[in-house]
Amino acid sequence: MSKFTFIVENEAFEGVKRIAKKVGDDFKKVCGVYPVFSKLVPADKSSPNSVIFATLGKSRFVDTLTREGKLDSSVISGKREVFCIKFIDNTLLVCGSDKRGTIYGMFALSEYIGVSPLCFWGDVEPQKREDLKIAKDIETVSKEPSVKYRGFFINDEWPCFGTWAAGHFKGFTAEMYDHVFELLLRLKGNYLWPAMWTSSFALDGPGGLNEELADIYGILVGASHHEPCLRASEEWDKVRGKDSIYGNEWNYYKNKNGLLKYWEDALIRSGKYEKIITIGMRGERDSSMLGDNSSLKENIDLLKDIIKNQRDLIKKHVNPNIDEVPQVIALYKEVEEYFYGKEGVDGLKDWDELNGVICMLCEDNFGFMRTLPTAALRSRKGGFGMYYHFDYHGGPVSYEWVASTSFERTWEQMCMAYDYGIKDIWIVNVGDIKFNEVPLNYFMELAYDFEKWGTRSPNKIGEYTTLWLNKNFPNEKKETLDKMADVLHGFIRINAARRPEALNADIYHPCHYLEADRMLALAEKIDSLNEEIYSALNKNEKEAYYSMVYFPAKSSVNLLKMHLYAGKNRHYAAQGKKIANKYADLVTDCIEKDRSLKSEFAQFKKGKWAGMELEQHIGFTKWNEDNSRYPLRIQVEPAYKPRMVVSRKDREEIYTKNYGPLMTIEVNDFLYAGNDEVILEIANDGIGKLDYTIETDKEYPWLEISPLKGTVEFQEEIKIRCKREKLDKQFAEEKARFIIKDKDTKVAVEVKAKVINVELPEMTFLENNNVIVINANHFCAKKEVSKGGFIELENYGRTGCGMKVFPVTSDFDEKEEKPSLTYRFLIEKSGDYEVEVWTTPVNSVQNKRPLRCHLENSNGEKQIIVTVPEDFRAGSPSDERWCQGVLDNIRINKTSFKFEKGVQEISVSALEAGLVLERIVIYPKNNPPLKSYLGPLESCYK
């Protein structure tokens, strides 16, 4: 057993001393024995297992080494939060440029010996290595973090986090926050917005213990936009009152002195700690304090008065040199308007007082940037922050359950934020932390090392994931890790295609384009991979995997299946088929599975996380859970006798017994390239069983029907396959007809097929059943200009690919030469066509400017598509257009073009920055594709 000695000098930061104990715990986990602690650096540094934790300016030892020339402290000196790790003889020195630098270095050592930053929150037990040795390769000098303040916001914390904290730590206490702080530090973060729904960080320690502990650890505690001057909004309700010294109204206009006193007392109490102080104010329930009839100028003036007085209090009680006190103002909702002002009314942006204050922006709550700083504003001294969401409580629908924002989305949008100059604060709402620990890890990594993972490294999620998995599952082979990555991103992408709460039986179409079946297959694939991985892992890794991946993945695919089965239940019930009842039973199974998954999780590790499983997540009918509903299940009563009903698996129409001419199913699919199979369903809608046979008038060498007879109790499938190689090229079109019959019923099927035998230029897309679908990355030509060009985003969005102009700050005049993508397709019949442009539901990031793209066909006909109009209110649940976009995770705009028969092209270019193109869909006017959520499959191309 390797026994280590940890040396922390007397003068070291208290935080370093405390973290040393945590690192000691890490070493005990790995080598089985807790290190010896010493305050004195031994004279003999030949001991191979000694580790010294020190900070520049807080270590005599480091001073000595520097003096002796054994350490070049200039590599870290004067830098923010950096550390070096270096062997001094045989002794390992971990030295930070400042307190956080040291702590990051200490946890870097933990990571080096195999302890994951998610050891507690992700249940990652390190591998035991009794003969642990620390080798030369640990030596490093860290970088300065890319973003200055990086952290997360515990929010929307009931029922989960709150129940868990109450059950395990008597509430939002320092004992509980110790775990939160440790997580933040292990993730190399420094900034936290604590929980605030029913708690007051400054009071719940109990007493001031929370603030004290945060300060010891070097964590800057902040608050969101409506909790200025270090005082939680919960506190207000405790002290307000008619006879209170603070008064009773949260209205600066009416209760100025009371509020200033309220803030002053908080600054006296909490101002002594390292903090980022929120300034400004919003009315109660986000209302205007001056009433709806007040002018913009009146409101701006009032806010200026508030800020001026708040800053005076900060000068008085915190630091007379106020520029040394980090402050933030949130540009949220109406405050954004006050920031920009308008013609004739100066906004806050033009007010020198705010120069040194960080301006905090917020995306639209659904992960899409809104207005970003203009080039002029980017250079402001105070800089900018971004409040991002992995969890949201609000309209059009809350998402507070397991992870539902894809890493690709976070990358794309946060890179955009960074490139627009938002580098001072990145904070992400992580809800209850649990179930967002993996995306959080990524977010923190991106904020810490943007140079490595940011804009310069598109499409590196796979690489990041492999590294992350390697760290957390070091025993597993690449192959297993790849499967884990598939499960992890698989379930998140499912949740990202439609937030789990916004799923219901009506989302994925139960039959068109076999959409529900494709989603079911995807769910099954993820589910079986998940089970396969889980069952093969050893106990330690099983727990980590269960906690971070298995449970949320299993629950997510189960939820998806529940709604898909419910959709198919409804579909088959509408068709009158008794097979519907089987799907009703499957829905019931999923409901029960959802419950059992939750209760198993609550019991995991003797109840370690009990409470975290409580989030409602099934069938929201409004923005929150209040009227959420389980899927309905429809029961079909079988007819009194066996009764044959035939249908295409991908259509709603049914074909039954008919007097006179037989009902006839048309299968025209084989007239189009890319379709080689159509499935028919033969259902028995009555009691008992029926026997069917298929009769053709003759042999068709190009047609395969299987099986040709069978017995049906509920429903069976018949596959119709086209063997294209056997089609006679002489004929424009071939036809076959066959009859499906049982004792009572006959239904006819007419199949048409043709050889597609035309010479076409490369990347020419062909029509399929009246529609041409082109994924954005399947252009035939791409034009780049000096200002930028399109780059492909892999695994992006609902479609799986996105095309976006980089650099992301580029935008273009209508007449300017623009980067473009050209798509090529064959039009079979001249006429008017609809061209749909499918884009990611991003917002315009330019204040008061729309988001548009430019289309041009081969004839030079031009159209501008406005994907986001000027009056669009991103983030506002009352703007139906925005809601639709973030719910569907796609924005579809369309225009009309005339196309002549033959090969045609259309070019797409972006006018404003930020547009992400996912798909082009073309179909004859007034003949749209069938209803579905994801749309038709991509068409075939030559």
Next chain:
Amino acid sequence: MSKFTFIVENEAFEGVKRIAKKVGDDFKKVCGVYPVFSKLVPADKSSPNSVIFATLGKSRFVDTLTREGKLDSSVISGKREVFCIKFIDNTLLVCGSDKRGTIYGMFALSEYIGVSPLCFWGDVEPQKREDLKIAKDIETVSKEPSVKYRGFFINDEWPCFGTWAAGHFKGFTAEMYDHVFELLLRLKGNYLWPAMWTSSFALDGPGGLNEELADIYGILVGASHHEPCLRASEEWDKVRGKDSIYGNEWNYYKNKNGLLKYWEDALIRSGKYEKIITIGMRGERDSSMLGDNSSLKENIDLLKDIIKNQRDLIKKHVNPNIDEVPQVIALYKEVEEYFYGKEGVDGLKDWDELNGVICMLCEDNFGFMRTLPTAALRSRKGGFGMYYHFDYHGGPVSYEWVASTSFERTWEQMCMAYDYGIKDIWIVNVGDIKFNEVPLNYFMELAYDFEKWGTRSPNKIGEYTTLWLNKNFPNEKKETLDKMADVLHGFIRINAARRPEALNADIYHPCHYLEADRMLALAEKIDSLNEEIYSALNKNEKEAYYSMVYFPAKSSVNLLKMHLYAGKNRHYAAQGKKIANKYADLVTDCIEKDRSLKSEFAQFKKGKWAGMELEQHIGFTKWNEDNSRYPLRIQVEPAYKPRMVVSRKDREEIYTKNYGPLMTIEVNDFLYAGNDEVILEIANDGIGKLDYTIETDKEYPWLEISPLKGTVEFQEEIKIRCKREKLDKQFAEEKARFIIKDKDTKVAVEVKAKVINVELPEMTFLENNNVIVINANHFCAKKEVSKGGFIELENYGRTGCGMKVFPVTSDFDEKEEKPSLTYRFLIEKSGDYEVEVWTTPVNSVQNKRPLRCHLENSNGEKQIIVTVPEDFRAGSPSDERWCQGVLDNIRINKTSFKFEKGVQEISVSALEAGLVLERIVIYPKNNPPLKSYLGPLESCYK
């Protein structure tokens, strides 16, 4: 015990002899002993219990009496089918003017002793009277039947009648037909179209027994439009063939000689019997023999050739004096066109050859007359017949189950037929006979004694029913008979409002206007009356009641309930309420009840009717049963905790927990006269129970809410009542607000009320929730003119009243003075209004003329409403307009009028004959009443 002697002389008709035995059976049933039969009239006629059955010209005894002056035979002599019953001393003489006259007289005797014409078919056992005496009051001289040929058509006879006949009589044999013939004769009918789906009357006896027996009884056997010259269409398939002497094609153009031979052989075989011979011909499957491109003239010429040759064969083989042979030609579908011809092309109507032939017309298959004879045609020598339906196999939906045509409809439409000169044949399709025996009895009575029951006697269905019930349930008090009448007409009216097969969960609205609840209450009322009557009857009457009323009524209301429950299940499921599950269970109960009712019926009287219960009747989705469906049942999974959901019982919207302003239910109903109660539903959508309370801010003397608190496991009701007398007349409008709350949820209710305190002229209708509804009989003025006037039809149509111009042959020019009805109403706000005119879905009875009515408002603004346009194809399932009318049993047309605030009037008059007005509905343009089947309730009037 009374022992009777029946005397039938040797020379009497064989039919009379046979019927005497049946009357003997009747006597045995009544007095317990079979009469003694004698062929000789005793010299001593003092025996009080002797009955002589005789026919003029076939009785020496009658000859003698006439000679002796003891009988004035001139009262019946030379008349059609009349009889006299008279005591000759103590001996009773029943003497007919002809064979059928005698038989009718014999069965009149049976009726006199208490034997119902429905003794077999309705299971009516006569009352035992061992000391039976026949009194002087039996003496009578009957009338000539109003309609010359009266009878019914056994049709659509599978699965019921066919299974029954096969199971009990080895098929469509003479043994079976004996019961049919007896029924026809007891109902004083003389004409029959036998079953023809899989049977050939002339062959199934076995051999010729059917034809022989019919002839013995004096029954004229005919056939429908596509079975000319006494040969069933089933026969054709047996003898056709490539090598057949008749050829293989049912096409006179291609196979003239074969077909003529085919008909000739039938005329030789069957022409010897008294018959009505169908002439003419239709193509196979009702297709044109000359193809679609043939001209009208070509088709007419072909048909003339057919008829000419058919009549030559009749002259040759049946009777050279062809005018003595009754013949019929059906003017059906394309033949109607051939009959009328067109400008420049003479139709069959202009062809002398047809002068003596009865022209058979058909209603639209749903009981509504189509083109009726013009005044000019009415006088044609051959006269007219009408083919009516109580049972129909075809589109838009088949109705082949229990009775579903109201007596009132039959009266109204058949009277119209008679008044248009259709007096030679009345035949009604009765399906399987069983379950149409009671309406059939009425139909035959109307045909026999039109003078008593016809046009001169509107609104006498009640009187008829009392007589009929008295005859069949002689032991019961008036009070019970009235209840029986309520059940009988109650279930038929339910079935008539929507044919049972066309019912489904989407017909009656599950909540608007509490339509489903009102229908449920009606069903429950009929059901409990039915049970009450049934349980109180003695065994004999129980059987008759069960057979004719109880079973069809019980089954009908059960079916209605099944669909109503399914509608409410769907409604509550859409609202997310777990109470939906209770309604799913109720649907299941109804499905099981339907099955148990059927199996009980099959076992009734040791299986006497087994087979007759087999008709499919649930949820047709096309014209026939092939894809019929039981109602779907939806299962709701309760939420994880008790959860309060409030709604108005008569609306779809639900009111649930909300952050911010409470969801508020508006109750504006008390602003309108006639509304004194609104019901709220408080549902618990989660597990367990919840406790609610209602809080008002103050007492409202005019408002009663009850109960004010309660516990809800599934759903409870709160009644809100307006006590109008307590409303303060000073206020234009009063308002109240209260809160319904449980632990989690609050919902507000706002109630408005006002005193309606205006001086209005009589019969002024008031708005109710934006709509004014006036039933047609609630006019404020009625104008009659010399040509006619409106008469009210009671219990008529879907609305319960109809207004129709009599005499029914009257029509009017646009400029002519017309009878009219004026309706009065108060308009609260000047503006554009829609005026809906609800009429019975009758057709225009005038060839190529629309059916219109004329509207005029108080300002003299005039509008013509075309309820049936010229291109309307009554009876054609491909005319959606016609289908809608006969399915919904109402036709709604609308127009717009401007109305000023204040008392307004609108007058309605008919332009064409036959229009029946049921309702006027007025509402502001673009603000229609809520969706429902029956529409809003009639508005209140002063």
